[in-house]
Amino acid sequence: MERMTHAQAWAAGRTERVRARFAGVSPYVLDSALAAGSAGVSVWAVVNDDVGWPWWVYLLATATAFPLPWRRRYPGATVLACAIPSTVLSVVAHSVMPQVQLYAVVGIYTLADRGRGWQRWSLLVALVVGNILGTRSPNGMLFSLLTSVGSYVFGSLVRELRRLARVEAERAHQVGLRAASDAARAVAEERGRIAREMHDILAHAVSLMVIQAEAGPLVVRSDPERAIKAFDTIADSGRDAMVQLRRVLGVLKDTDAAPELAPQPTLAELPAVVARVRASGVRVESEIEAYGPSDVQTAAYRIVQEALTNVLKHSDAQSVVVRIARAGDALAIEVADDGRGAPVVAGIDGWSGGRGLVGIRERAAACGGSASAGPGPDGRGFVVAARLPLGA
Incomplete structure (x- = not known):
């Protein structure tokens, strides 16, 4: 013009x-x-x-x-x-x-x-x-x-x-x-990001706390040591949830804080999550062979965390295997359990309406990757898999 x-x-x-x-x-x-x-x-x-x-x-x-x-x-x-x-x-x-x-x-x-x-x-x-x-x-x-x-x-x-x-x-x-459209889209994306963060933090912590709280009274007399471990796990899960919630809420309160500078979990913190899941009675094998950029690590951490939360809440699994390795130019993530293998109810793109699995897909897509979830081989167990590009 x-x-x-x-x-x-x-x-x-x-x-x-x-x-x-x-x-x-x-x-x-x-x-x-x-x-x-x-x-x-x-x-x-x-x-x-x-x-x-x-x-x-x-x-x-x-x-x-x-x-x-x-x-x-x-x-x-x-x-x-x-x-x-x-x-x-x-x-x-x-x-x-x-x-x-x-x-x-x-x-x-x-x-x-x-x-x-x-x-x-x-x-x-x-x-x-x-x-x-x-x-x-x-x-x-x-x-x-x-x-x-x-x-x-x-x-x-x-x-x-x-x-x-x-x-x-x-x-x-x-x-x-x-400008108004971009601002509205940015607000919607930020609200979605915060919703995912809050869901991942609370769902994982509360699931562990509920499981341990239900198990504690059953063994408090027959196995006091196990009861003490259950209550310790509840306390650890609560403290960890509080720390992560403060990260999110601190950014929301500080209007000058840049969202990308907010502290985010990495794969180095994943063993603590695995340990808490083990404390709930589920055997967990963890193999972390690759890491990658910080944003990819954060997405991988949250994907594994949500997958383990679903194992605790829905699968009745006795064991679960977590594998994170490099596959070409991508980080390959797989969380497989031996539970009852409930199928994913078909919805948009084959995903269920559950907020957790939708959050996994969104986190993978935000990194330019993809994710899938469904019954394991021969319908046994349940598998969550994702591929996140590592970039140049």
Whole structure:
């Protein structure tokens, strides 16, 4: 799109200031005053002529400006209505024509500014041909051309400035819409990220705490040591959840904090999660052979954490295997258990409506990877698998 130059911007700004000054006045009032002034100039030229002219010459001089109050709404008809008495007056009483025909200047300017394309070009041709053929001297022809064509050029300039102002306004509107859309999308993404964080933290911790709390009373007399371990696991899970919640809530409270600078768990912290799951009575084999960038490690940590949470909550598994290794240019994650292997209820993209599995898919997609979940081989157990690109 075209951009306005400094001169055009200045002219547009001055036009807007003048327009604002007369914003409360009806256009018909302003144009009627303009018509009265133009008629006064024409009548004054008749009065100052040495020839005593009859009344109808004064009437013709007045009629040249009579249509001006309707110039904004009917620019073409206004120019034509002004031109008819002006032409008659020029033929029958040429000597009373004013040096500067104000009605012609205003009409030409208005048509160049507001007229249709064919009207504007027809007017320009008529002005050039009429001034060349209708004047009696080269000086008069030059002056008439400068006055009429100059008015046309000025009207065309105002028309172009108004068009550029509309273009700029539309561009600003579109920029505003895009900014609002980007802001809304950023808010939605951030809300989704926080929801995933809160779900992963609370679901894992609460699941461990519930399992241990249910197991503790059953063994408190028969196996006090195991009961003590259960309560220790509850305390550890609660403390870990509090630490991670403070990470999230600390970023939410600090308006100046950048989300990407918030402390995030890495694969180095995964053994602690595995240990707590083992303390609940599930055998866990863990193999971590690769790590990767921090964002990939955070996503891998959360995926494994959620998969282990699902094992505790849904599978009745006795053992689970966690494998994290490099596979080409990606980090391959697999969490497989020997539980009852409940199938994933088909939904969007084959995923269930469970928030945990949806969160796994979203975390993998956020890293440019993919994830899958479903029954293990021969329908035994349940397998969560993901591939996260490691980048360059």
